[in-house]
Amino acid sequence: xxxxxxxxxxxxxxxxxIGPSAADDAWARTHLLDAEQDVWARMSRxxxxxxxxVARRVERALGDEAxxxxxxxxxxxxxxxxxxxxxxxxRVIATLSVRLAGRDIAEAWTETSGFTRRxxxxxxxxxxxxxxxxxxxxxxxxxxxxxxxxLPPEDWTVPRPIAEALKAADDD
Numbered sequence: 100x101x102x103x104x105x106x107x108x109x110x111x112x113x114x115x116x117i118g119p120s121a122a123d124d125a126w127a128r129t130h131l132l133d134a135e136q137d138v139w140a141r142m143s144r145x146x147x148x149x150x151x152x153v154a155r156r157v158e159r160a161l162g163d164e165a166x167x168x169x170x171x172x173x174x175x176x177x178x179x180x181x182x183x184x185x186x187x188x189x190r191v192i193a194t195l196s197v198r199l200a201g202r203d204i205a206e207a208w209t210e211t212s213g214f215t216r217r218x219x220x221x222x223x224x225x226x227x228x229x230x231x232x233x234x235x236x237x238x239x240x241x242x243x244x245x246x247x248x249x250l251p252p253e254d255w256t257v258p259r260p261i262a263e264a265l266k267a268a269d270d271d
Contacts, residue, residue: 118144118145118147118148120151124151126151127150130154130170131171132237134234134235135171135232138231138232141181142178143186146178146180150174150175150176150177153174153269154268156267156268157264157265158170160267160268161261161264164261167238168237168239168240169240169241169261171241172240172241172244172257173265175237175241176228177224178232179223179224179225179226179228179229179230179231180221180228183220183221183224184220189217192218193205193217193222205219206223207219208222209222209223225245225250229245231245240257244262244265252266
């Protein structure tokens with residue numbers, strides 16, 4: 100049920116396409132490599148606002164352990180969503196489709212065309228985001244969290260206290 104509440108909160112937060120404040124955007128950019136800033140700029144305003152909030156919560160939770168790669172992981176964990184090109188309502192349909200059809204079927208949709216392919220790409224956003232960050236030269240932790248942020252804890256390779264802080268901040 101907590102997952103559904105999180106999705107409802109994210110939906111209503113995304114209806115108004117407001118980005119991060121200028122201060123949050125400037126703060127975020129100080130924690131990103133030049134190539135990561137290019138990825139950041141490609142993200143939707145809503146995703147950047149969400150990500151800035153995640154990073155601020157991670158910084159509060161971890162204090163000095165919130166290194167640049169950790170904050171970059173918080174800021175860029177959803178960057179793979181840009182590949183699908185779906186807006187808010189497309190993402191809602193994609194999320195519902197995955198819940199109805201199942202993840203395996205939705206992942207196979209990447210081999211189709213049109214809207215169905217875009218849904219499949221949206222489902223694959225963790226892997227696609229990790230690829231984008233690898234190309235950008237991101238730290239291994241940043242790349243790993245993008246790939247793993249929807250996996251169960253037993254599949255995380257990111258150190259457990261950092262991964263738990265990242266997950267908790269994202270689910271807030």
